Amino acid sequence: MKKALIALGTIVIILIALVGGLIVAEQRAKASLEADVAEYLDSCAITPDRVDVHGRPYLVYAAQHTADLTYVDLEPAKGTNKDQVLVHHLVDGHADRLTRFITFDYPSGTVRPVKNADDSYTEVAEIDGEEVTFSARTDPSDDGTRLDVLANGRQHARFTLPRTAEVRAVSAGDDGVIVEIEYADPNCR
Known part of the structure; x- marks a missing residue:
């Protein structure tokens, strides 16, 4: 009985470590994709306040160097109250479309x-x-x-x-x- 509990405990610890590792890897992949988008926007002379990459699992997209859709908040200028850029399908530094929504x-x-x-x-x-x-x-x-x-x-x-x-x-x-x-x-x- 004691050996069975030790084996079960070991399996549970391994599963927790795997899940924890997967969560950490997913967060790092998201951060990597956000950095790719920020670098792309820098080449466009756009300074983001916040980058929000959509599309999961991030690990798969990061492995393909692809950010499918990203919402980027910019600092609103005088006379505006919201400024947001959408980067559509960024692959290896090239986007399909770059759309901006400015709320005056x-x-x-x-x-x-x-x-x-x-x-x-x-x-x-x-x-x-x-x-x-x-x-x-x-x-x-x-x-x-x-x-x-x-x-x-x-x-x-x-x-x-x-x-x-x-x-x-x-x-x-x-x-x-x-x-x-x-x-x-x-x-x-």
């Missing part, structure tokens, strides 16, 4: 986003009872791309992007005007 503050007043029947956001918000339609456009400039956010066709905000990009969508969300940008070259050349 609303003009002052009482704001209520106007939603579609399916509860999705539109580009319209009611501000102090008046409907305001938001849009955005990009124009090349000497220092990158100028992004203009418009409210009923008038200048609402201006932002400079480091490289060529174009507007994909604009929506009036709960926290502000969300502008989706896609960079022309996801590999930051």
Whole structure:
């Protein structure tokens, strides 16, 4: 009986060590993938506040040098309240797409986003009872791309992007005007 308990205890200790080792290896793989994404973003002149790599098991993705989808939070600039980059399918330092979502503050007043029947956001918000339609456009400039956010066709905000990009969508969300940008070259050349 004593030998059986010793054998069982040994097996349990080995299993705990294996599981613990797997957890540590998984965390190291995640840290490695986050470092790969941070290095890629550095070549794009983007400084992340937080990198969140999605896709498990991290060990498998790290072995393939692939980060399938990564959410990167940036420090919001003046006039914005959220700035997030999505890196799509980063393999060996090359991404399929680089998308950025910048949330601009609303003009002052009482704001209520106007939603579609399916509860999705539109580009319209009611501000102090008046409907305001938001849009955005990009124009090349000497220092990158100028992004203009418009409210009923008038200048609402201006932002400079480091490289060529174009507007994909604009929506009036709960926290502000969300502008989706896609960079022309996801590999930051």
